[in-house]
Amino acid sequence: MAEYNVERMLEAAQAFQIEGTFKSSAPYGSGHINSTYAMVWEQDGKEVRYILQRVNTDIFKDPVSLMKNIEGVTEFLRKEIIANNGDPERETLNLVPAKDGKKYYQDSEGGFWRAYIFIENATCYNLVEKPEDFYQSGKAFGHFQRLLAQYPAEELSETIPNFHNTPVRFETFKKAIEEDVCGRAASVKEEIQFVMDRQSELGMAMDMLKEGRLPLRVTHNDTKLNNIMIDDATGQAICIIDLDTIMPGLSIFDYGDSIRFGANTAEEDEPDVSKVSLSLPLFDIYTKGFLEGCEGSLTEAEMDMLPMGAKLMTLECGMRFLTDYLQGDVYFRTSRENHNLDRTHTQFALVADMENKWSEMKAVVEKYK
Numbered sequence: 001m002a003e004y005n006v007e008r009m010l011e012a013a014q015a016f017q018i019e020g021t022f023k024s025s026a027p028y029g030s031g032h033i034n035s036t037y038a039m040v041w042e043q044d045g046k047e048v049r050y051i052l053q054r055v056n057t058d059i060f061k062d063p064v065s066l067m068k069n070i071e072g073v074t075e076f077l078r079k080e081i082i083a084n085n086g087d088p089e090r091e092t093l094n095l096v097p098a099k100d101g102k103k104y105y106q107d108s109e110g111g112f113w114r115a116y117i118f119i120e121n122a123t124c125y126n127l128v129e130k131p132e133d134f135y136q137s138g139k140a141f142g143h144f145q146r147l148l149a150q151y152p153a154e155e156l157s158e159t160i161p162n163f164h165n166t167p168v169r170f171e172t173f174k175k176a177i178e179e180d181v182c183g184r185a186a187s188v189k190e191e192i193q194f195v196m197d198r199q200s201e202l203g204m205a206m207d208m209l210k211e212g213r214l215p216l217r218v219t220h221n222d223t224k225l226n227n228i229m230i231d232d233a234t235g236q237a238i239c240i241i242d243l244d245t246i247m248p249g250l251s252i253f254d255y256g257d258s259i260r261f262g263a264n265t266a267e268e269d270e271p272d273v274s275k276v277s278l279s280l281p282l283f284d285i286y287t288k289g290f291l292e293g294c295e296g297s298l299t300e301a302e303m304d305m306l307p308m309g310a311k312l313m314t315l316e317c318g319m320r321f322l323t324d325y326l327q328g329d330v331y332f333r334t335s336r337e338n339h340n341l342d343r344t345h346t347q348f349a350l351v352a353d354m355e356n357k358w359s360e361m362k363a364v365v366e367k368y369k
Contacts, residue, residue: 015098022039124225142290252306
């Protein structure tokens with residue numbers, strides 16, 4: 001996405017219903033997708049901060065639907081937080097309306113902007129530094145599920161179509177093998193076979209959704225620690241941010257993706273697969289936090305499928321890396337030869353280790369149900 005000039009940013013800054021005098025604006029945060037700024041306004045002699053963001057329309061092709069999703073979910077969260085005697089200014093993102101009443105502003109060159117109230121005295125952390133962080137993360141995303149349990153998920157737009165539709169991802173994978181544009185398929189027969197051997201599991205969750213055995217939920221789809229704001233004073237998770245990928249989906253996918261990247265003993269692209277395993281202590285602490293946060297809002301079937309959610313997300317991710325390798329490394333950014341193949345190997349090694357620890361994973365879920 002091209003960097004926007006200062007004039008457009010200043011134009012957008014003035015377009016929202018913010019009282020007082022605009023003082024300054026500076027780039028903010030570590031996000032890679034949208035352009036984010038912290039604005040300072042003077043109100044009654046005090047400096048007040050707001051977040052100003054330009055939505056990346058190269059990635060999110062339908063920003064109006066995206067903003068409708070965020071508006072619907074944040075307003076619903078606000079009501080739930082008030083009903084639970086919480087602090088709606090700090091426990092959810094709050095959109096600032098533009099002067100025309102919409103929750104976004106389109107600038108004179110077509111750029112899409114939004115503004116949020118700045119949540120003070122809270123921090124996002126990029127790395128899990130201690131098990132307690134991972135527990136807090138699980139609790140926060142579980143709580144997010146509970147608060148949105150009654151939200152009509154079918155009203156949400158898919159901001160990235162078929163994002164976690166594993167059967168669709170599998171069709172793309174098979175097509176990549178068939179087309180074999182780089183002549184790489186012959187060298188990855190074992191990896192291809194790894195997926196084929198698990199073909200019967202790939203559609204399991206989506207089939208259960210179709211049959212009504214798993215409910216459609218509001219899903220976040222980017223459940224990383226750095227999308228949680230931690231209160232500076234208490235160390236407690238207070239607010240989930242980065243709502244661009246909010247979509248209708250399955251609760252077990254949000255949970256499963258957290259386990260995939262958070263409970264792996266190695267980095268996602270570790271070349272030495274002997275370092276890859278599922279950390280049962282981290283699996284345990286995240287599951288404990290997640291189910292505590294959910295407070296009984298998940299169905300029995302959802303809880304029983306949590307380990308399968310972790311396995312499916314890991315298998316799907318490995319399959320996507322392998323698809324990209326077969327297509328010539330066109331989607332995921334690579335920084336070395338066979339980078340996507342290394343990523344494929346870590347994901348598949350993690351799947352294999354989950355299979356070896358399946359009874360332990362099931363026992364952990366039973367313990368906290």
